[in-house]
Amino acid sequence: MLAVPLLGLINQYLGFLAMIAAIVLVWKDSPWQKGAKVAATIAAMALLGAVLPDPPEEGAAGVARKDRKAAAARTLTSPSPSAAQDDPSPTTEPRPEAADYRGMRLDEARDKAEAAGFGTSDHNASDDDKNIWMRSNWTVCFQKSSWTGSETKTIDFGAVQTGAPCPSTDGGAIPWPTMPELTWKTWKTARNEVVALGVVPTEHLRADTAYLNDTLPDEGKYDNWRVCATDPLEGADVTINTWVTLELTHPDNGCPDPSQSKEDRVDLPDRDDDGDPDYHDPFPGDRNRNSVFPNGLPDSSGNSSGGDGSDGDSWNCPRTRWC
Structure with missing residues (x-):
């Protein structure tokens, strides 16, 4: 015992x-x-x-039991790292990206986007506030795709008139090229530089004479003539709607005083006052004969006046060029 x-x-x-x-x-x-x-x-x-030791009081036992239950509950409700890795959260399907339509004609870009299931819209990508009327004359510079609340995919195009350069940002100013310095360059060289700007079609580029009484020879025969003035002036913006005129002179002549306005253009020397400047008048002292009518200028009746004062019937004198 x-x-x-x-x-x-x-x-x-x-x-x-x-x-x-x-x-x-x-x-x-x-x-x-x-x-x-x-x-x-x-x-x-x-x-x-x-x-034997005294048993624990009921309060302490209850607290202990509650602590054990809370720990168990935390264990059950808190997934372990490995469980979280084994059961990843669900992910949504990736949304399809729109094709790149930049550089495409606006009407073609809209057709292709709509065929791909997109709702389309467009706007002027520059700051000139022009409305888009004929989409075939506009080119896409920017595009922005999005999704509506009903999960409809849409794409908005920013475009400029075909031939115009794109702004650096949507809604910005168009970086138009400027008129280059062309003074005393030949027509052929100057023409190529203007065309190289990329916004002036050849039919918007023309040649004119720098002197009021001068005349251009046939096309192709003034390629070596020199530029005296340009319209627009050097440094001015050249847009797709700009008509460019290059005022030329024969290389044997200098250019008029650049301070004179176009309306005050001067004449080349013309001693016989026949409208044919001396530099290409084969008869600079005879107002009845020039480079166009070497056998005499026609009179008001349609006949010619001979250089020797004879009547019009002698204009085509036999065996001689001159009358």
């Missing part, structure tokens, strides 16, 4: 086992009377109970 409380002090489970063994021995092998056996059993239980 004494072993029961001693083992109970060491470990409550050892004490409990010792108590069971002691009760079995008392009831099985002991010659004691029944009453003594009952008393011994009670005594063994009392001795073990005396040395």
Whole structure:
């Protein structure tokens, strides 16, 4: 019996086992009377109970139980990193990108975008506030695709008139080229430089004479004539609607005073006052003959006046060029 409380002090489970063994021995092998056996059993239980620690209070036990439940709940509701990696969140399907329609004619770009399922719109990409009327005459510079709230895909085109350069930003100013410096360059060289600007069609480029009484020879025969003035002036913007005029002079002549206005253009020297400047008049002292009418100028009646004062019938004198 004494072993029961001693083992109970060491470990409550050892004490409990010792108590069971002691009760079995008392009831099985002991010659004691029944009453003594009952008393011994009670005594063994009392001795073990005396040395066991007091049970925890209900409050502490409740708190402990609640803490254990909370930890378990956190464990159940907080997925582990590996679980999160194994169960990725659902992702949306990637939205298709629009093709690149920049540089394409506006009407063709709209047709292709609509065929691809896009709703289309367009606007003037420059700051000149012009409305787009004939889309076939406009070129796409910018495009912006988006999705509406009903998941409809749309694309908006920013365009400029065909032939115009694109602005650096949508809605910005068009970077028009400017008139180059062409003074004293040949017609052929100057013409090529204007065409190289990329906005002036050849039918918008013309040649004129720098002097009022001068005349251009046939096309192709003034390629080496020199530029005296330009319209527009050097440094001015050249747009797709600009007509360019280059005022030329024969290389044997200098240019008129640049300070004179176009309306005050001067004449080349013409001693016989026949309208044919001296530099190409084969008869600079005879107003009745010039480079156009070497056999005499026709009179008002349609005949010619001979250089020697004879009547018009002698204009085509036989065996001689002159009358």
